[in-house]
Amino acid sequence: xxxxxxxxxxxxxxxxxxxxxxxxxxxxxxxxxxxxxxxxxxxxxxxxxxxxxxxxxxxxxxxxxxxxxxxxxxxxxxxxxxxxxxxxxxxxxxxxxxxxxxxxxxxxxxxxxxxxxxxxxxxxxxxxxxxxxxxxxxxxxxxxxxxxxx
Numbered sequence: 001x002x003x004x005x006x007x008x009x010x011x012x013x014x015x016x017x018x019x020x021x022x023x024x025x026x027x028x029x030x031x032x033x034x035x036x037x038x039x040x041x042x043x044x045x046x047x048x049x050x051x052x053x054x055x056x057x058x059x060x061x062x063x064x065x066x067x068x069x070x071x072x073x074x075x076x077x078x079x080x081x082x083x084x085x086x087x088x089x090x091x092x093x094x095x096x097x098x099x100x101x102x103x104x105x106x107x108x109x110x111x112x113x114x115x116x117x118x119x120x121x122x123x124x125x126x127x128x129x130x131x132x133x134x135x136x137x138x139x140x141x142x143x144x145x146x147x148x149x150x
Contacts, residue, residue: 004124011121015114016058019071022078022110023051025103033100039091050074068118075114
């Protein structure tokens, strides 16, 4: 049996699960803590909604490359926002370490897992196809003979 036939749906489901998990974490953080923070709160809600929408679209069938790129963009955006909030700040909002615990760590794992699964999926989809074997190129006889110097 072709392993690709089993691997692609498994990757699709796993990617959708990690994407939805990241969305759920951001939705809970919005509801519990971040909805009152100017600009940051709505961004958490936007990330959650985009994650849920993309996870649902991934489950419908084998998605086009653009949808997988969108899923990677959402995961990268969440990781970028996480990093920025702990270094330079985002719209004046900063956090330290893995706070709030355990959501910060779980979000990091979900977003990183999404990116790793998408990369594996892309490698599986594009895969190495056998290349056509070309006959060796013969060097013409005139190219190998040298004329002695005068």
